[in-house]
Amino acid sequence: MKILIIEDETELMEVIRQSLEKENFLVESASDFHSALDKVISFDYDCILLDIMLPGGSGLDILQELKNLDKSDNVIIISAKDSLEDKLTGLDLGADDYLTKPFHIAELNARIKSVLRRKSFGGKNTVEVANVKLDLDDRTLLISNEPLILNRKEFDILTYMVVNKNRLVNKTSLAERVWGDHMDEADDYEFIYSQIKNLRKKLKDHGAGVEIQAVYGLGYKLVIL
Amino acid sequence: MKLLNHTLKYLSITLFVIISVWAAIFYINMLDEVYDSLDDGLDNYKLLIINKAGEDSTILSKTEFAESNYEIREIPEAIALQRKDTHVDTLMYMVNEEDYEPVRMLTSAFRMNNRYYELKVIASMVEEDDLIEDLLYSLIWLYLAMIASILLVNNFLLRKTWKPFYVLLEQLRVFKLGKDPMLTPAETKVKEFKELNEAVSLLINRSLETYHGQKQFIENASHELQTPLAISINKLELLTEKEDMDEANLMAIGQVIQTLERLTRLNKSLLLLSKIENKQFQENERVDINAVFKNLIEEFTDFADYKNVTISYQEHGQLYADMSKNLAEIFVTNFLKNAIVHNVSNGWVQITVNPTSFTITNSGSDVPLDKDKVFQRFQKKSNEKNTTGLGLAIVKAISDLYGISVAYSYKDGHHMTVSFE
Incomplete structure (x- = not known):
């Protein structure tokens, strides 16, 4: 899987690159409009992370160029501007997602994998790890082909954790993903623990090959047993 | 006091003084002229009588005024030589008036055939009190007529002249910075009003520039902060994934990540505030507030359970609001979050939705909040370290945008009453 990061802030680009390499992606980068345009025209990528404000031009023009070239690369816009206008223009021009800075690494991961799934598995929207199989369209969970009923939040937590398997998922990131971003100001997000506790118990009782571990006040990590 | 009446007050006082002084001078002058003319007449009459007496000595024996207007009496030489012509005012009984009336009398002396006579000639005189009375009345009428005409002129002319001023005043009264377009002053030919209009327009333009500049600054600053925040948080997240980290590290x-997240929230809230104030939100739609509440209560259940707070929800009708869906959710969220965060253990939150309003009541501290300050920015009463102090300021901005009324009161709990009427 080849990913292109178009981002003028080299430090941010570097962090994203390191994170993506952990997921075994092949990462390339461009830090200004013209080099980005060159790469976009010359190569094919599975996913492009695109900053809108670039030295030398707008990321939206790169999107336009992709559209003109009839390329079907997946594009996720990463912008400092939470602007509805940019978002709509971007999605209109064929972007697949829009992520506002600052974001959590786990969130970026989840978004990238979501657009890749749409492309790669012929429309089959499933994630699998060990004997755990989640169907994201039907919202069903199979453990060793045995169905297990989860409530909405448990299902969302598990999906997010599976997508970010073996990675430390920050609890804020998890709370924002599952409970929506309304939950800020909420006491260090300790409240998410009760749902996680229930989920852990269900996974264990049904012999799942994964476990959600707590990481010292930071968040959680899904490990394969 | 209105400007109209104000000028009238001073005009009436000034007019009163001017007319009074004028009346006094006029009266004195007129009287002086009357005396002058009377005395001239008496002097002339005196000479005529003396001449007549030289021809007809019977006149010398006329010692009573009776039917005529002179009398002659013989006097000793010593007195006659000292006598000078004197004009005096005196009273005399008038048969027709049946009263004593003022007369002008000339007392003189003359010599005829070596005998000395005293001559008194009288002339009927104006009645001074009548004159004063007449004058007074006519002046009062004049005064009233002048005041009345000034009043009329003021009302018609001044009102017309001052119209641009009142138009401007009315516009300024309702003007809100950042909410209204520029003023549209009335056309005028009066130089002062033109200058006033220009000065006010200039002042407002400058204020608007400053206002927009500041808003833009907040927005730009917040945007600029996003990228460094992203770098810091993501770098730390990567750091935590390193194998050799111990628990303390x-x-x-x-903790640093949490602090940065707090900064992110603060930044986002500031951005949200300026976006609301800049009206950068999508078009209104008919939002089902009941549904918004039900969804959000479901979202907040885990948090409320964790805080040991019970949420109860009641609806007495269907509430719709014409607003941006996104803002409606933020609006309700902030109330709900506020009610849960600023609560006590074993506390409660009670939500009642009516057809045109909703109320959120919650337990919490026993001290009522300051009504005037509760919606201001950064008004943090509690020591909740995770609150931005902007929640209710955002609520206020949204309610201002849509003309929703929000009122706080305290009675057996903190009440927030939100009316969409």
């Missing part, structure tokens, strides 16, 4: 990094 992880805890420390976790």
Whole structure:
């Protein structure tokens, strides 16, 4: 899987690159409009992370160029501007997602994998790890082909954790993903623990090959047993 | 006091003084002229009588005024030589008036055939009190007529002249910075009003520039902060994934991440505020507030359970609001969050939705909040370290945008009453 990061802030680009390499992606980068345009025209990528404000031009023009070239690369816009206008223009021009800075690494991961799934598995929207199989369209969970009923939040937590398997998922990131971003100001997000506790118990009782571990006040990590 | 009446007050006082002084001078002058003319007449009459007496000595024996207007009496030489012509005012009984009336009398002396006579000639005189009375009345009428005409002129002319001023005043009264377009002053030919209009327009333009500049600054500053925040948070997240981290280090990094997240929230809230104030939100739609509440209560259940707060929800009708869906959710969220965060253990939150309003009541501290300050920015009463102090300021901005009324009161709990009427 080849990913292109178009981002003028080299430090941010570097962090994203390191994170993506952990997921075994092949990462390339461009830090200004013209080099980005060159790469976009010359190569094919599975996913492009695109900053809108670039030295030398707008990321939206790169999107336009992709559209003109009839390329079907997946594009996720990463912008400092939470602007509805940019978002709509971007999605209109064929972007697949829009992520506002600052974001959590786990969130970026989840978004990238979501657009890749749409492309790669012929429309089959499933994630699998060990004997755990989640169907994201039907919202069903199979453990060793045995169905297990989860409530909405448990299902969302598990999906997010599976997508970010073996990675430390920050609890804020998890709370924002599952409970929506309304939950800020909420006491260090300790409240998410009760749902996680229930989920852990269900996974264990049904012999799942994964476990959600707590990481010292930071968040959680899904490990394969 | 209105400008109209104000000028009238001073005009009436000034007019009163001017007319009074004028009346006094006029009266004195007129009287002086009357005396002058009377005395001339008497002097002439005196000479005529003396001449007549030289021809007809019977006149010398006329010692009573009776039917005529003179009398002659013989006097000793010594007195006659000292006598000078004198004009005096005196009273005399008038048969027709049946009263004593003022007369002008000339007392003189003359010599005829070596005998000395005293001559008194009288002339009927104006009645001074009548004159004063007449004058007074006519002046009062004049005064009233002048005041009345000034009043009329003021009302018609001044009102017309001052119209641009009142138009401007009315516009200024309702003007809100950042909410209204520029003023549209009335056309005028009066130089002062033109200058006033120009000065006011200039002042407002400058204020608007400053206002927009500041708003833009907040927005730009917040945007500029996003990228460094992203770098810091993501770098720390990567750091926590390193294998050789011990628990103490992880805890420390976790705390730094949380602090940065707090900064992110603060930044987002500021951005949201300026976006609301800049009206950068999508078009209104008919939002089902009941549904918004039900969804959000479901979202907040885990948090409320964790805080040991019970949420109860009641609806007495269907509430719709014409607003941006996104803002409606933020609006309700902030109330709900506020009610849960600023609560006590074993506390409660009670939500009642009516067809045109909703109320959120919650337990909490026993001290009522300051009504005037509760919606201001950064008004943090509690020591909740995770609150931005902007929640209710955002609520206020949204309610201002849509003309929703929000009122706080305290009675057996903190009440927030939100009316969409």
